[in-house]
Amino acid sequence: MNDIQFIIKDKYNHHLNNSNLKSLINDLNLLSRGYPRDYIIGYVNFLNCKIDLSQKPLIPRVETEYWLEKTIPIIKENFKGYETIKVLDIFSGSGCIGLAIAKNIKNSLVTFSDIENSNIKQIKINLKINQVKNYKKIIKSDIFSKISSKYDLIIANPPYVPHSDAIKAPFEPLKAIKAGKYGLDIIKPFLSQVSSFLSKNGLFVMEFHPDQVKAIKTILIEHGFENFQFYRDQYGRYRYVIGINQRKVPHTNFTLEL
Ligand SMILES: C[S@@+](CC[C@H](N)C(=O)[O-])C[C@H]1O[C@@H](n2cnc3c(N)ncnc32)[C@H](O)[C@@H]1O
Incomplete structure (x- = not known):
């Protein structure tokens, strides 16, 4: 299916008539100018959740959906026996990661945080649409500045794109994407705290750019982490890291590759 077919199916439910034809023509104009299909449709599906995009957060990526799906069984295994798993979805954006955790791990209790007011609003919308009740709160915070509790799981997809690459997504919020010359301006303070x-x-789980794996390994070692593993995405590129706060490796079926 191409983008136009997706729009006709997902936005118009295959019902085209005189009253919505003008809107479709407008959509096709936007599409021809490179405007993202998912913003035009207004939502994406993400691991059993419907993610509304009306406030224009970062569009959830298939790489993120892939690693989260792989990680959910690891989380369940690692926190077996916990009555409640306290989760922080930091850098929440649309809230897709925290919402998918809340929906797919019944004993999770999710807190969301992001620096942008528009994303705080977006998360509220998405909590409502997905009827998620096992969430604690939404915090407006610059990285950890307004976070005061401790969590069993901190799950993060920070901005990590080097300045020169950010132009590849010109319609999405730059603050969600770019992070300094090497894309490490948010990752460094995040991992250090x-x-x-x-x-x-x-446990913490963090997405990153495949080129950053060595730098991230160095930062983690500098900050005393001894147990962490890097994993690849569906395209065979290093894409996420799982680390543990204690000298114990989480239960996984993977072997340490780096
Ligand atoms: C890569 S997006 C991830 C969004 C969502 N979690 C996802 O996976 O689709 C990064 C998010 O971090 C937020 N952000 C950027 N700088 C931040 C900061 N200093 N403190 C907290 N959040 C920040 C952005 O607003 C954006 O929503």
């Missing part, structure tokens, strides 16, 4: 906000045996 994350252990202070993790409970004993807590």
